[in-house]
Amino acid sequence: MIHADQLSKEFGRFQAVKNASFTIEKGEIVGFLGPNGAGKTTTLRMLTGYLPPTSGTASIAGFDIVKDPLNARKHLGYLPEHVPLYDDQRVTEYLKFRARLKGISSKQIWPSVSKVVEQCGLDPVRRKMIRTLSKGYRQRVGLADALLGEPDLLILDEPTNGLDPNQIRQIRELIKGLAENHTIILSTHILSEVEMICNKVIIIDQGTIKAADTPSNLTANLRAAGKITLEFRGDLSLVTEKLEAMEHVKKVIHEGTDADGWHTLTVRAEAGTDTREKAARLLAEQGCPLRHIYRHTPTLEEVFVEMTRKD
Numbered sequence: 530m531i532h533a534d535q536l537s538k539e540f541g542r543f544q545a546v547k548n549a550s551f552t553i554e555k556g557e558i559v560g561f562l563g564p565n566g567a568g569k570t571t572t573l574r575m576l577t578g579y580l581p582p583t584s585g586t587a588s589i590a591g592f593d594i595v596k597d598p599l600n601a602r603k604h605l606g607y608l609p610e611h612v613p614l615y616d617d618q619r620v621t622e623y624l625k626f627r628a629r630l631k632g633i634s635s636k637q638i639w640p641s642v643s644k645v646v647e648q649c650g651l652d653p654v655r656r657k658m659i660r661t662l663s664k665g666y667r668q669r670v671g672l673a674d675a676l677l678g679e680p681d682l683l684i685l686d687e688p689t690n691g692l693d694p695n696q697i698r699q700i701r702e703l704i705k706g707l708a709e710n711h712t713i714i715l716s717t718h719i720l721s722e723v724e725m726i727c728n729k730v731i732i733i734d735q736g737t738i739k740a741a742d743t744p745s746n747l748t749a750n751l752r753a754a755g756k757i758t759l760e761f762r763g764d765l766s767l768v769t770e771k772l773e774a775m776e777h778v779k780k781v782i783h784e785g786t787d788a789d790g791w792h793t794l795t796v797r798a799e800a801g802t803d804t805r806e807k808a809a810r811l812l813a814e815q816g817c818p819l820r821h822i823y824r825h826t827p828t829l830e831e832v833f834v835e836m837t838r839k840d
């Protein structure tokens with residue numbers, strides 16, 4: 530659906546996006562993650578044809594975004610970070626105006642507007658002036674606008690930014706519903722949002738793509754992926770020594786000992802290894818009762834921090 534090849538953008542001497550290459554297949558729901566100023570909006574604006582790349586190419590549904598922007602745009606709906614709505618228009622009036630601008634035939638304008646009004650839950654405010662709408666409803670109007678013309682690709686730039694928790698939940702539900710029959714790129718700071726909605730993650734930092742993979746592959750390859758914690762009773766220094774000598778183990782950390790003599794140890798091992806079975810066997814051999822053992826599941830937040838840390 531999207532192929533970006535060495536896409537770059539310079540503002541004067543500043544390189545906001547550097548040789549970004551990625552592919553997004555039809556039906557994928559992609560979380561586009563990065564710290565402030567990483568180059569997310571710039572990349573999305575290039576894909577949507579609002580900003581010409583300094584170098585590199587990209588295509589949407591096979592149409593080059595520079596050479597064939599009109600055909601490329603027919604396939605995409607764009608919700609920008611700041612939705613430029615006309616405050617002095619009523620909701621349906623605005624959407625009709627937008628539908629006309631998008632070249633929807635006059636016969637199709639009303640059915641198209643009715644459809645997106647229903648899809649985005651705008652019926653209660655359809656006759657209201659845009660200036661009187663809450664931020665959540667304004668965002669829905671932006672989303673309805675993006676959906677006009679039935680594009681198969683949606684590019685949503687921080688769709689829940691600035692909304693309250695209830696509004697966030699509603700917009701998220703709306704996006705989840707749209708995910709059933711659209712390809713979606715979602716730029717966001719909210720990692721839980723990506724975990725809940727997306728089946729692919731692209732991480733960008735300082736203009737460079739750092740990773741593009743499924744959330745489970747990203748977390749599996751992380752340092753934290755090899756970490757286990759266990760609680761046992763017995764000889765702390767002997768067990769620590771034996772655990773440290775075990776294959777794949779890098780470090781053993783004593784987290785504490787409670788009043789009943791239960792020690793808690795965290796064992797850091799190589800990513801992708803699972804040392805639980807060997808550790809449990811070792812404790813049994815030493816005659817140490819084992820109360821609890823578990824392997825840490827790394828979160829997307831840990832992946833994000835690891836990929837974008839400055840040290």
Ligand SMILES: Nc1ncnc2c1ncn2[C@@H]1O[C@H](COP(=O)(O)OP(=O)(O)OP(=O)(O)O)[C@@H](O)[C@H]1O
Pocket residue numbers: 540543545563564565566567568569570571572
């Ligand atoms: N028109 C412009 N002129 C000069 N610099 C720009 C312009 N647009 C963006 N930049 C710079 O390019 C960098 C990337 O900006 P961009 O808006 O793409 O980041 P972002 O990842 O979307 O950040 P945020 O999460 O804060 O929205 C920033 O350092 C920004 O200041």
